[in-house]
Amino acid sequence: QQQVKQSPQSLIVQKGGISIINCAYENTAFDYFPWYQQFPGKGPALLIAIRPDVSEKKEGRFTISFNKSAKQFSLHIMDSQPGDSATYFCAAVKAAGNKLTFGGGTRVLVKP
Amino acid sequence: DTAVSQTPKYLVTQMGNDKSIKCEQNLGHDTMYWYKQDSKKFLKIMFSYNNKELIINETVPNRFSPKSPDKAHLNLHINSLELGDSAVYFCASSQAGRQETQYFGPGTRLLVL
Numbered sequence: 001q002q003q004v005k006q007s008p009q010s011l012i013v014q015k016g017g018i019s020i021i022n023c024a025y026e027n028t029a030f031d032y033f034p035w036y037q038q039f040p041g042k043g044p045a046l047l048i049a050i051r052p053d054v055s056e057k058k059e060g061r062f063t064i065s066f067n068k069s070a071k072q073f074s075l076h077i078m079d080s081q082p083g084d085s086a087t088y089f090c091a092a093v094k095a096a097g098n099k100l101t102f103g104g105g106t107r108v109l110v111k112p
Numbered sequence: 113d114t115a116v117s118q119t120p121k122y123l124v125t126q127m128g129n130d131k132s133i134k135c136e137q138n139l140g141h142d143t144m145y146w147y148k149q150d151s152k153k154f155l156k157i158m159f160s161y162n163n164k165e166l167i168i169n170e171t172v173p174n175r176f177s178p179k180s181p182d183k184a185h186l187n188l189h190i191n192s193l194e195l196g197d198s199a200v201y202f203c204a205s206s207q208a209g210r211q212e213t214q215y216f217g218p219g220t221r222l223l224v225l
Contacts, residue, residue, distance in 0.1 A: 032212040043116075043202050043216030044155070087153055093212045098143070099168050100211060102155040 003027055004092050006103030013110050019077035021106045023090035026071065030092035034100070035064065035075050038087045047088070048075075080110045115139050116217040118203050124223045125193055133188045133220045135203030141215070142208040143167075144186040146178060149200040149219070161186055162208060193224045 006023045013019045023033075034049035050057045050064045050073065057064045063076040077084055090103040116137045125131055137144065145168075146158040160168035164180040175191045186203060203217040 034212045038153075041219075043204070043219050045216065046213055049212055089155060091212075095209075098160055098162070098211050099145075099157050100214060105153045105155070107153070 003101050004103040010107040013080045019080045021075045024072045029094045032093045036089040082110045085110050118217040130191045135186045137205040141205040143206045145204040147202040198224045
């Protein structure tokens with residue numbers, strides 16, 4: 001049973017385009033939603049995170065949008081660059097728990 | 113000055129063997145984790161330790177046994193390796209109560225033949 005569902009599985013974007021990755025969760029006890037970025041051969045690294053009391057958070061070219069009523073959140077990568085080519089994972093965590101629940105990942109390829 | 117380090121980076125072994133993976137973090141974190149990433153890139157938590165105490169033990173076969181000699185180290189021992197154990201194993205750490213911000217090691221690529 002996958003508690004965090006992520007789509008699409010893969011994405012090809014032209015340089016300068018917008019990459020959009022969507023996630024949906026089921027457990028309303030989740031109260032923090034980070035995104036991790038993983039380059040080939042490396043471990044995941046925290047990219048950006050949001051709490052459900054905020055509808056949007058922006059850091060540079062990366063923006064998280066959050067829809068609490070729909071239990072959905074998304075990552076937008078503006079002006080996508082070849083260096084953004086990586087696998088992106090959404091995740092969710094409960095404050096009372098001690099683990100991250102990851103989505104299935106999205107492989108993003110930005111073509112020059 | 114590596115934050116989370118794992119050894120070995122690659123591990124190729126025969127079915128039925130026993131192997132260990134070591135992890136160390138120099139971030140002063142209290143909580144450490146082991147994850148398994150399969151060939152489809154799906155990341156699944158296996159274990160979590162807080163101050164050397166096991167706090168998460170997901171549905172993992174008994175052949176996998178974590179050991180935390182101190183809060184900076186979390187090792188993973190695997191007995192009787194099976195083909196399905198082939199994966200990338202990641203160690204991670206976080207401050208206590210800050211599980212949303214985890215620092216991952218570079219991974220250990222295990223191939224069981």
